């Protein structure tokens with residue numbers, strides 16, 4: 505019996521279900537103890553001072569852009585090979601996206617790509633770079649952050665693929681070489697909350713801003729009140745109903761239900777990562793006979809990955825076929841595949857904003873990439889089945 509294989513899926517156990525049921529039976533469905541507990545657990549795993557949990561990875565990126573005060577006239581450097589949300593976060597706050605190229609073998613941007621993109625900023629003021637740890641492999645952060653610092657840029661890591669990966673001595677999310685790091689807990693990511701995200705930071709001032717912006721910009725902290733006449737009674741005590749909004753924020757909160765799931769899932773991270781690494785090693789072995797027309801995605805020189813997806817690079821033309829035919833052929837055999845990603849600078853919206861932009865590394869990566877199934881509950885013989893069917897579809 506063969507079962508259909510998705511390219512990724514969550515793994516939910518009985519204890520995850522029990523954790524959510526317990527949250528459902530508790531007093532708080534949102535903004536209660538499960539949120540605080542998940543933030544503490546995430547800060548521990550990522551070895552960082554503060555984790556601010558929110559409603560999605562996209563919301564986390566938006567909050568990071570807001571916390572940095574990015575706005576019109578500011579340039580944000582974003583690698584083109586990423587999910588659209590990384591670039592859109594800059595646009596949400598009125599900033600302009602200047603796309604960086606990537607290494608055609610790994611899909612990762614490096615400091616040389618940052619330097620090249622900075623030369624294309626024209627009249628904009630370069631303010632930030634949002635490097636992306638694609639597929640769970642890490643950008644060479646030390647070199648990137650040194651280049652960013654030379655140009656006075658803030659650094660926000662899009663670590664949505666990379667929970668659990670390490671950058672030398674530091675965990676991803678520890679912000680050893682960045683101001684903030686952003687995570688997603690969408691079910692396709694290594695740890696699932698349903699919908700959910702987080703920003704981690706070692707900067708207490710940024711953490712405070714992120715928490716404020718996450719919930720309408722409203723504060724109930726008397727130390728921060730700007731209108732003492734309205735805030736305090738004659739004895740100088742804060743009025744019990746009073747709260748203040750100095751500037752508008754959003755409702756990007758995460759619920760206790762999803763945070764209960766997040767905490768329960770996070771406890772399995774080591775297991776999830778170890779199994780994914782085994783499956784990636786199994787893919788490496790099974791794919792070897794298909795080289796050089798089919799090769800696993802290039803290995804990053806830096807860090808220890810936490811694999812999010814299994815990408816292979818295929819020379820479709822040399823195989824006498826097209827990616828569409830291969831994807832359809834595999835789908836007929838019950839194997840679902842994806843493409844991560846169509847370079848964002850080629851989306852109609854961004855093409856209109858930077859006409860004629862050509863990024864050869866991103867294009868070369870895109871031309872060859874295909875994402876094969878990889879998920880915790882996958883069996884070794886299913887890896888062999890995928891590669892066997894891929895070989896058949898290609899020949």
Ligand SMILES: *Cc1c(COP(=O)(O)O)cnc(C)c1O
Nearest residue numbers: 560561562587589664688689690
């Ligand atoms: C998933 C993802 C996001 C967005 O996360 P959501 O939780 O789906 O909003 C952003 N960037 C990258 C690289 C992602 O993979």
